[in-house]
Amino acid sequence: MALNMSKEVLSAFGLMNEKLTESNTLSTQRNSAFMAGLAEKVSEQPEKYTPLKEKADQISALSNEFNDYLDKIKAELLEGRDDPTDYEAMDKGDELDAKFFEGGVITASAQEFLDNVTKYRDGVSSAIRSVKEVEPTVADDVDKTFKTDDVKDGDGVTKNWLKYNFEGFPLVASLTKLTQMQADVKTTESKVLSALLAGQQASELSFSNYEAIVVPDKTAFFSGESFKGRIVLGRFDATLKPTKVMVNGKEQTEVTNGQIMLDFPAGNVGEREVAGELQFKEGDSIVTIPIKSSYAVIPKPNSAVISADKMNVVYRGVNNPMTISIPGVPSVNASAPGLKKLGGAGKYMMNVTTVRAREVSIKVSGKLPNGATVSDSKKFRIKDIPRPVGTVRGEDGSIKMARNAVEISSIGAILPDFDFDIKLKVTGFKFKVEGQPTVSVNGGRLNAKAKSALRKAKRGSSVQIIDIKAQLTTNAGYKLKKISPVIVELTN
Structure with missing residues (x-):
């Protein structure tokens, strides 16, 4: 069990x-x-x-x-x-x-x-x-x-x-x-x-086989900050201490556990280089290991980037995918009515079906690497799902069709040119034939009374599918706007 x-x-x-x-x-x-x-x-x-x-x-x-x-x-x-x-x-x-x-x-x-x-x-x-x-x-x-x-x-x-x-x-x-x-x-x-x-470390290898690696504390720095990082050897050994270290034209003297500690102004916005050399005494000669690396200095962010993945508004009745981030900040917090975080980085889903207001604000905050907090908010308009259009055999508006085709066709409803791929299920409609009483139908196909009325229609006359009732397949409780009717001209 x-x-x-x-x-x-x-x-x-x-x-x-x-x-x-x-x-x-x-x-x-x-x-x-x-x-x-x-x-x-x-x-x-x-x-x-x-x-x-x-x-x-x-x-x-x-x-x-x-x-x-x-x-x-x-x-x-x-x-x-x-x-x-x-x-x-x-x-x-x-x-x-x-x-x-x-x-x-x-x-x-x-x-x-x-x-x-x-x-x-x-x-x-x-x-x-x-x-x-x-x-x-x-x-x-x-x-x-x-x-x-x-x-x-x-x-x-x-x-x-x-x-x-x-x-x-x-x-x-x-x-x-x-x-x-x-x-x-x-x-x-x-x-x-x-x-x-x-079990196979080769301690006898020459210093010439080592590579100097610059390891910044972070990959990018804000203008006005100091660059902080360290230089380590590819074959790390905490007991090693270079004879001399030159970085960007200045001698560095702070060495801890085999790592050369760096602390200097990051500079202006843009790509910056870290260049120099390490010197080791090996026997009677000096082995020089070049230092060459770079880092990026970026402007300090002061606003969040919030965008709807498919539109500049959010709709009631559907899940609206959102991407929310702050440049330079790895992790952010976002809050708003109906907003839910998904698994992917910066990915959210927003459902505003129960929000009565015409606008909704999304508040975003995050912490910079230096501990400072950045926050922002943006407003989005809330709109209802557009008015659906009725269809017969997938066709809408005023169409021509054979009598037997109408009899076996399904009645549907669509949302033309809507950004979301959502399906509508017709639960009922009214069927009107010229000179005959209007017939109420449950479901999406003509019932016996509607078919009987259809058989009495004259060639070239029009039948109407009106008062179409439908619901979202993913949200049956959402009330759609009135659905446009379909007029069919009989060809036989």
Whole structure:
């Protein structure tokens, strides 16, 4: 039986899944950097590092293959969902139960999943144990982390590992577990790569192989601020102290833990250079390492940038997408009636259906890197959805049509030239034939009385579809303006 969870718990699982996904992305970047560093070692000392690089490639390939497989499983579970971040709607585990436990029996897909876990665990564990530079405990951790033996629950009952971890759980919980497995894969790969590189540091390398890196405290500075940052060596060593440091024509003397600390006026708005050199004494000679970098000085922002993605007004009855940001400020707070923040950076959705006023103000604030607060507000006009137009077989206005075509056609309503792609559902209308009583119809097609009246109409006469009633498919409670009628001239 599926576990019952509150909406808050479901959302918490979803947020945890997002955090793990972000962490996995950073881990991937870090592991890629490790691989690039090991490749550099191979180019410098191929005989020493090639065997380690081959082993790292093997572990990386196993990790990537298993990670891609888990991505595929998650994509299949989310297939058909309009909003993969609607965690409160993921309160059931039907998708995964059907995939893994159909009829209470482990399916072929479930066995494939277990086989992939086993392949990754045994492959990585075996590869680790064959490398003397890596502690055996790392392989032990892999065996323990990806163990699929039967487990005992809190009542001491032995259960199948797959059923214990996945059967009957809400979809969002299972997705989070799969993402956690990916995090374990990334962590394992990182441990192994770190051990491979840490065990082969070449302290005898010459200073000429070092590269000076300028690391600003931030990527851009406001006019009037002081530039703050540090210079570090590509092969960082806290014990290193250069003989002499020159930056922009001035000697720098503050060195902390191998880092040259910088503090000077940022300058005027525009692109600025940091240039100079580091000098190290190596034997009887002086090795010079050039310093070359740049940074941008930008004007201090004093207003927010707020724009409606599709129009310069907001409409009642629909969700209005908004983009809200402040130049130079990484994170802002925005508030207004009906305004809701979405997952993307600066992305919001605004629904003003219940706002009675003709205007709405959006207030925005944010903190600059120096701690100062910037705030602003903008007004948007609120408008109702335009008057819809009635249609017969998708045609509107005054049209010509055969009698039998009218009889089987659907009556609809559209919003021509409206920026939002929203659908209208006709709930009823009145049908008027010349010389016949007006017929009221429920739904979007002619009923028996309307068809009877239509058959009595003369050739070339006109029939009218009037008083059309419709509603938004996404907001049935919103009251639309009166819908324009359709006049059909019969051709037979």
